[in-house]
Amino acid sequence: MKYKLVVLDMDGTLLDDHHQVSEKNKRIIQHFSKEGIQFILASGRPYASLYPYVKDLGLQLPVIAANGAVVKCPLTNKTHYASVVPLELAQEILNYGKAYGYSISCYFEDEVITFDEEMVKVHWELEKLKAKMMDKFSVEKAPNKIIYSAAPRRIEEAFKFLANEYAERLYITCSADIYLDVMNLGTSKGKALSYIMHQMNISSSEVMVIGNNFNDLAMFEVAGLAVAMDNSPEEVKHQSGFVTKSNTEDGVAYALEKLITSDSPPFIVPGLSLDKSGILFL
Numbered sequence: 001m002k003y004k005l006v007v008l009d010m011d012g013t014l015l016d017d018h019h020q021v022s023e024k025n026k027r028i029i030q031h032f033s034k035e036g037i038q039f040i041l042a043s044g045r046p047y048a049s050l051y052p053y054v055k056d057l058g059l060q061l062p063v064i065a066a067n068g069a070v071v072k073c074p075l076t077n078k079t080h081y082a083s084v085v086p087l088e089l090a091q092e093i094l095n096y097g098k099a100y101g102y103s104i105s106c107y108f109e110d111e112v113i114t115f116d117e118e119m120v121k122v123h124w125e126l127e128k129l130k131a132k133m134m135d136k137f138s139v140e141k142a143p144n145k146i147i148y149s150a151a152p153r154r155i156e157e158a159f160k161f162l163a164n165e166y167a168e169r170l171y172i173t174c175s176a177d178i179y180l181d182v183m184n185l186g187t188s189k190g191k192a193l194s195y196i197m198h199q200m201n202i203s204s205s206e207v208m209v210i211g212n213n214f215n216d217l218a219m220f221e222v223a224g225l226a227v228a229m230d231n232s233p234e235e236v237k238h239q240s241g242f243v244t245k246s247n248t249e250d251g252v253a254y255a256l257e258k259l260i261t262s263d264s265p266p267f268i269v270p271g272l273s274l275d276k277s278g279i280l281f282l
Contacts, residue, residue, distance in 0.1 A: 002206070003037065003206055003207065003208045003224070003225070003259070003260055004036075004037065004038060004202050004206040004207070005037070005038045005039075005040065005197070005200065005202060005206060005207045005208070006032070006037060006038070006039050006040070006207075006208045006209075006210070006256070006260075007039075007040045007041075007042050007064070007193060007207065007208070007209045007210070007219060007223065008029075008039060008040070008041055008042065008210050008211075008252060009042055009043060009189075009209075009210060009211035009212060009213070009216050009219075010041060010042075010043040010045060010050065010053070011043065011044070011045070011126075011175070011176065011212075012176065012212040012213060012229060012231060012232075012247050013210055013211055013212045013216075013229055013247055013251070013252065014041070014053075014210075014247070014252050015247065016247055016248050017247070017248055019126060021053060021056070021057070022250050022253075024250040024253045025250055025252045025253045026056070026057060027253075028252070028253040028256050028257060029057055029252075029253075029256070030057065030058065032256060032260055033057075033058065033059075037260065038061055038200075039057070039059050039061070040059070040061050040062070040063065040064060040193075040196065041053060041054060041059065041063050041064065042063075042064035042068075042189045042192070042193065042209075042211075042216075042219060043063075043064070043065060043067075044066065044067045044145070044147075044175035044179070044181055044215055045065060045066070045127055046065055046066055046070075046107045046108075046109075046112060046127070046129065046144075047063060047065040047066070047070055047072045047109065048110075048127075048129055049126075049127035049128060049129050050063050050065055051063070051074055052128070054074045055074065059074065060074070060075055061073075061196070062074075062080055062196060064189055064192040064193065064196070066107050066144045066145040066183070067145060067173065067175065067181050067183055067187065067188065067189055067215050068083070068183070068187050068188045068189040068190070068191055068192035068193075068218070069082065069083045069084070069107075069144035069145050069183050069184070069187050070082050070083075070109060070144055071192050071195060071196065072109075079109065080195075080199075081192065081195055082109060082144065083144065083183065083184045083186070083187040084142035084143060084144055084184060085142055085143055085144070085145070085146060085170065085182060085183060085184050086142060086184065087139065087141070087142045089166070089169060089170060090106070090139055090142055090143055090146060091138060091139065093146050093162070093170075093182050094106075094115075094137055094138065094139065094146070095137075096158075096161075096162070097146075097148050097158075098115070098137050100154075100158070101150075102148040102149065102150050102154070102158065102180075103115075103116040103118060103119050103148065103149040103150065104116065104119075104146065104147070104148055104149075105119050105123065105131060105146070105147050105149070106139055106143035106145070106146050106147075107143055107144050107145040107146075107147070108141070108143055108144060109144060111131075111132060112127075112129050112131040112132070113131060113132045113133075113134050113139070114131045114132070114133060114134065115133075115134055115135075115137055116149075117133060119131060119149060120133055122149070144183070145181055145182065145183050146181075146182040147175075147179055147180065147181050147182070148179070148180040148182075149178055149179055150178065150180075151178065152177040152178060155174060155177060155178060155179065155180050158180050159172060159174060159180055162180070162182065166182075168185070169185055170182055170183065170184065170185055171183045171184065171185055171186065171187050171188055173188070173214055173215040173218075174213065174214045174215065175213055175214075175215045176213060177233075181215060188215075188218035188219075189215060189216060189218050189219045190217075190218025190219045190220075190221055190222045191218065193207075193209070193218075193219050193222050193223070194222050197222070203224070204222060204223060204224045205224040206224060207222070207223045207224050207225075208223060208224065208225045208227060208255075208259065208260075209222070209223035209225070209226050209227065210227040210228075210229070210244070210251075210252055210255055211226075211227075211228065211229070211232075211236070212228065212229040212231055212232040212236065212247065213232065213233065213236060214233070214235070214236060216236065217236065217239055220239055220240060225241050225242065225259065226239065226240040226241050226242075227240055227241070227242045227243070227244055227255045227259070228240035228242070228243050228244070229243075229244060229245075229246055229247055229251050230243060230244065230245050230246040230249070230251060231246040231247055231248075231251075242255065242258075242259065244258070
């Protein structure tokens, strides 16, 4: 199959357990980039946390951040799409989390705030972001995403309740067994990917997605080929077309070498123009 676009999840997929891109993964991505394959990073992380990886890999297309709530171009710093949790609903989610003792953070385009001192450390260690600690349990503007952090059993409990209670108003998913993510209804990595595919004028059959968790399933439904990491939950593996090696075994590189043919033609994205700063997504 001659793929033109590869979409990569980050934590548990492209990144190893130390939150690094291995040299082999980097080398293979850069090899296929030179052959004309386009790559996009798609993550639950905020854009600011993804930008250093984009720069290091030399990627140029817009980034899917905050589980699809933000689509932003690394070359122009232009936000092409942004979705927020309505302020009233956001406050309800905060109130529920506070009542049941969850650690909570809110993602905005330009900052991360949290209501838990331990999460300040987590955001720095995981995302290299300086989260702002808030004492008042409220938000004054609508966030792109709200996350709960807790033990897997408690995350499962929150998911069951919130997914049922807000089924027609919010999108609830899990980016890891210890994280629950809340976005506006209609927001997902899959929706963001569909938007980018439309802008690029490419079909599902030309797209490969590699991911490892439940928040990647929306992209699996959009792509021509869904690749699950070996470290994925079984439910995620069952919804993929190929299972690669784990994130600690260069699973991304393994999948790319196995599934992308060497005769894939160079691909210039319609709607992109070249200037002194590079390729711009218009």
